[in-house]
Amino acid sequence: MKSSITFIKRYALGLIAAACVFNACKKDETFDFNGDATSRVYFNIGSYTVKNYDSFNFLIRHTPAGSVGEEIKAVVKARATLETEENTKVSYTIDNTLIEGYNAAKGTNYVAVPAGILELSVAQLNIPQGALISSDSLTITVPQAKMTGLTAPGYVVPVKITSVNEAKNVAVSSNANTIYLVIKTVQTNVYDAPTVTDVAGTLNTVRTGWTATLDATLTSGSLPNMFDAGTNTSWYINPPKNVNLVVNMNAAINGIKGIRFHTSTTTYYLTTANVFTSMDGITWTPQGLANFSIVNAYQYVKFYSPVNARYIKLEVTGWRTGSTRIMFTDFNIYI
Structure with missing residues (x-):
């Protein structure tokens, strides 16, 4: 009987101690995490991620009437994983040394775009103090008049973040620092998806012997x-x-x-x-x-x-x- 009473007393004391610890935690909630205090600057490619490579895809159709196709225009912003403590300038480059690795990974045989074809809107991107995204955009285009200069079956343009200025606690991301623009070309004599209003000429009336x-x-x-x-x-x-x-x-x-x-x-x-x-x-x-x-x-x-x-x-x-x-x-x- 005595041992049972002793057990009950010890159990009750344990509950009281646990309650005290619980209340103490509620009063002063503090947590420690081993996180990354550095803001990493990167390109957000979103739905353009394919097989671990990030790409914008475009097609040029070279025809007897000239080069046609969708507008070649890629618009990207620089982003940061944490709000920047200072104004941050982000530098980038067209890094054609990455083409060989891209081709090996994708099973392609793309080449570099010749000099003078691409037009770039800004030399640097700027992430304001306290922001997570650049206030401006890098726009990469190929003007319609220059499409005729792209005659190979396929091109890839690796755009890589190379550095940031000496802003506090900011560094370039090691695994999301590059986007890839892919431009394919075809030689064709046929229009894309014509309807009856597009066709020209007169419908043939004689099919004897066909x-x-x-x-x-x-x-x-x-x-x-x-x-x-x-x-x-x-x-x-x-x-x-x-x-x-x-x-x-x-x-x-x-x-x-x-x-x-x-x-x-x-x-x-x-x-x-x-x-x-x-x-x-x-x-x-x-x-x-x-x-x-x-x-x-x-x-x-x-x-x-x-x-x-x-x-x-x-x-x-x-x-x-x-x-x-x-x-x-x-x-x-x-x-």
Whole structure:
């Protein structure tokens, strides 16, 4: 009995001691962490991070009418992990020594942009005292007039933070100090995603003797159905896959301005195809990768420079996600 009472007393004293410790902690909450007191300056690349490399991606299309494509313009700010104690000036450089490592990691073969092509907006970026982000931006551009100077298949521009001024407790980040601009180029004679309002010329009216071949077994229909008077007859393969459709127009036709084909409904539209032309069906001239408009079942290829050909080949490479077939009801040209 005595031992039980002693145990109860000791248990109660333990609770009292624990309560005292708890109250003491509430009264004076202090915590110690082994953190980084240095503000690290870095580039915030956000959604541009791919496989541990940070990149802006652009495409230039070199055509017979000149170089076209999206505006090449990358805008970035310098950032800091902690509010800066002083005004901080951030210096950067185009570091082409990083290209070899980039290519090795990405499996690419990009080269440096030639001198005089890039235009840079500022020499330094400024992070004001007490701020986490620079008050100005570095804007990197390639003017439209200079796009013709980029003729290699691909370029990469490594932009690296090199130093900060002697501001207190500020240093360059060791793992987020570089962004990569990627510029790809293609030679093409086809417009990007033209619609009926873009095409020029007159739709051909005579398809007598036209034939076609396909390097796949048809699921239904026959290839000559493409050359009759309407869109009620067709051929298709199921499931969809990469195929080569070759149309023999029975004789050489000069000044072909474009192509029109019909896929029955937008359920079966194509998204991409490489376009080739030939006079003999043996030697082929690549006209470019066609990206098709998907606004309706009629889809179009428009040539920048009209072509002369007897044979036209569509190397189908893309189709609507979820489509169950590749289907054609009509094929014709504009002259």
